[in-house]
Structure formats: structure tokens, C-alpha cells
Amino acid sequence: RVRSLLKAKAYADAVREAMARDLRIAREIQMGILPTDLASITKGSGLDVHAVIEPARQVGGDLYEVLRVSDSRVVVALGDVSGKGIPAALFMAVAVTVLRTLARQIERPDEILRRLNDELVEQNPRGMFVTLQCLVIDTKERRVLCAGGGHHQLAVLAPNQPPRLAYASSGRPIGLMPANPITWHTIALEPGETFVLYSDGVSEAMNAKDDLYGEERLLETLAASRDAAPAEIVSRVLADVRAFADGAKQSDDITILAVRYA
Numbered sequence: 438r439v440r441s442l443l444k445a446k447a448y449a450d451a452v453r454e455a456m457a458r459d460l461r462i463a464r465e466i467q468m469g470i471l472p473t474d475l476a477s478i479t480k481g482s483g484l485d486v487h488a489v490i491e492p493a494r495q496v497g498g499d500l501y502e503v504l505r506v507s508d509s510r511v512v513v514a515l516g517d518v519s520g521k522g523i524p525a526a527l528f529m530a531v532a533v534t535v536l537r538t539l540a541r542q543i544e545r546p547d548e549i550l551r552r553l554n555d556e557l558v559e560q561n562p563r564g565m566f567v568t569l570q571c572l573v574i575d576t577k578e579r580r581v582l583c584a585g586g587g588h589h590q591l592a593v594l595a596p597n598q599p600p601r602l603a604y605a606s607s608g609r610p611i612g613l614m615p616a617n618p619i620t621w622h623t624i625a626l627e628p629g630e631t632f633v634l635y636s637d638g639v640s641e642a643m644n645a646k647d648d649l650y651g652e653e654r655l656l657e658t659l660a661a662s663r664d665a666a667p668a669e670i671v672s673r674v675l676a677d678v679r680a681f682a683d684g685a686k687q688s689d690d691i692t693i694l695a696v697r698y699a
Contacts, residue, residue: 460496464496467497467526470533471490471500475487482505482509484511484696484699485666485699486667486696487670487671488695489692491675491692493638493688493690496522497529498517498518498690499515499516499518500516500529500532500567500692501513501692502515508577509578510575510576511573511574512540512573512574513634513694514536514572515570515692516567532553532567535553535557536549546572546573546584546621547584547607547608547619549584550585550608550617550619551619553611553612554586554611554615554619555615566610566613567586568588568589568610569611570606571583572591579626580626583622584619584621584622585604586608586617586619587609589606589634589635589640590603590604591632593624594632596629596663600633600659600663602652604622604624607619629697630697630698631695632696633674633695634694634695635693636693637689637690638688639691639692640652640655641689642678642687643685654677654681666697670695671694678691
């Protein structure tokens with residue numbers, strides 16, 4: 438009996454180790470899908486971009502994209518897939534791959550998201566979806582085209598002004614239903630402006646008392662970081678979210694992206 442118990446334990450340990458190894462590999466693959474050398478992507482564009490992603494589990498559903506589509510145009514997006522774990526990670530991989538392909542072909546962010554919605558709706562047996570905020574930054578025309586599907590407003594930091602939330606998503610989450618009514622906004626691109634995109638893991642981070650971090654707290658952190666570079670802004674927001682949580686278990690993926698026009 439003792440020998441049988443030892444064998445059963447050894448087998449269970451081997452299974453757990455194999456699952457942990459597979460999850461580590463899955464995380465490496467997932468992170469490898471996302472752009473990493475953002476400085477190289479935006480070199481010579483006048484844009485400084487920094488992003489961080491921290492899954493709540495070994496794999497997660499958050500995503501971001503920074504794509505140079507011409508000398509003067511850069512597409513920036515951030516999204517949050519419904520659910521967590523491996524199903525969310527698989528849907529995330531499909532979403533970011535299709536988004537990348539469409540962003541190379543289409544100029545307006547609303548049309549990118551509408552086409553992405555159509556593609557994801559077509560083959561989506563589990564009814565998953567992704568909320569997305571998408572910016573097309575045109576440094577030649579000095580403008581930013583914004584569109585969103587079910588995602589948070591982006592935060593805008595302009596010189597000598599308090600940070601503000603702007604341009605709420607007009608459409609539904611992407612992949613949920615056909616015929617998604619997404620519209621777009623235009624922002625004049627001014628030197629020194631910074632745009633901050635973030636996922637639920639920031640605004641809905643909770644402490645041990647189940648208080649939410651919230652968007653007011655985010656704006657306060659951004660106000661104290663107005664003159665910082667995007668890398669420092671991202672670092673400060675992440676540190677403030679962690680300090681607020683004060684050891685409480687991370688319940689959702691955390692993704693933050695900041696882009697400044699220098």
C-alpha cells in the first residue's frame with residue numbers, strides 16, 4: 438500500500454511538473470507574439486512608446502500592439518480578452534494576429550476594429566470577446582485617430598493641463614455580435630502630449646478590503662508623472678497599483694501602454 442501511494446504521488450508530481458512546464462512554454466509563446474523592441478519600431482517617428490503586461494496567471498488575455506505602417510503612421514492598440522487562463526490566451530493570440538494583419542491594410546481605426554469584429558464573430562464557438570482601444574497616430578498630418586470597442590477611455594496628458602480621460606468607446610466589445618457600430622474621433626497631435634492606455638487590471642485592481650483602484654486614483658498618479666518619460670509613467674502606475682493592492686492577490690491581467698509625441 439505504501440508503495441502504491443508513493444507511485445501515485447510520484448505520478449501526480451510528474452503531471453503537475455509537466456503542466457507547469459507547458460504553461461511556461463505557453464507564456465513564452467504568448468509574450469513572443471507581442472512587440473518587444475518598441476524603440477526600434479518607432480525610431481525616427483518622434484514617438485516614444487513603452488508598455489508592460491503582467492498576466493494574473495502564467496498566461497492571460499491582455500494584449501497590446503505597436504505597429505509602424507508607414508514612415509509617418511503608427512498604430513497603437515491595447516485590449517482585454519474575456520476570461521482568463523489558456524482559453525483567453527488562445528483567443529488573445531488570434532485577436533492580435535488578425536489585428537496586426539488588418540492594421541497593415543486599413544487606415545482608419547474604426548474600420549480596423551469593425552473588420553476584426555467580423556473576423557472574430559465568424560468562428561467563435563465559445564462566445565468570447567475582446568475590448569479594444571485603437572489609435573492611428575499620423576505624425577505627418579499631426580493627428581491621432583481613435584476608436585474603441587467596449588474598452589476604457591484613454592488618458593491624455595497634455596503640457597500644462599491636468600490629465601483627463603477622453604474618447605469613450607462607441608462600439609460593443611469585439612467578437613461578441615455582428616455589425617458593431619464603431620465610430621472614430623480625431624485628436625490634434627501636439628508636441629509633449631502623452632496617451633495612456635490600460636486594461637481592467639489597473640482600474641479594477643482591488644485591495645484586501647475589496648476597494649477598487651479606480652480611474653480617479655489613476656489620474657492622480659498620472660498628474661504626478663506628467664513630466665516623466667513613458668517608461669517612467671508606466672513604471673509609476675504599475676507600482677502605485679501594487680502599493681494599493683498591498684499584497685492582495687492579483688485578480689486580473691495588468692497592461693499599461695504610454696506613447697508620447699516628442
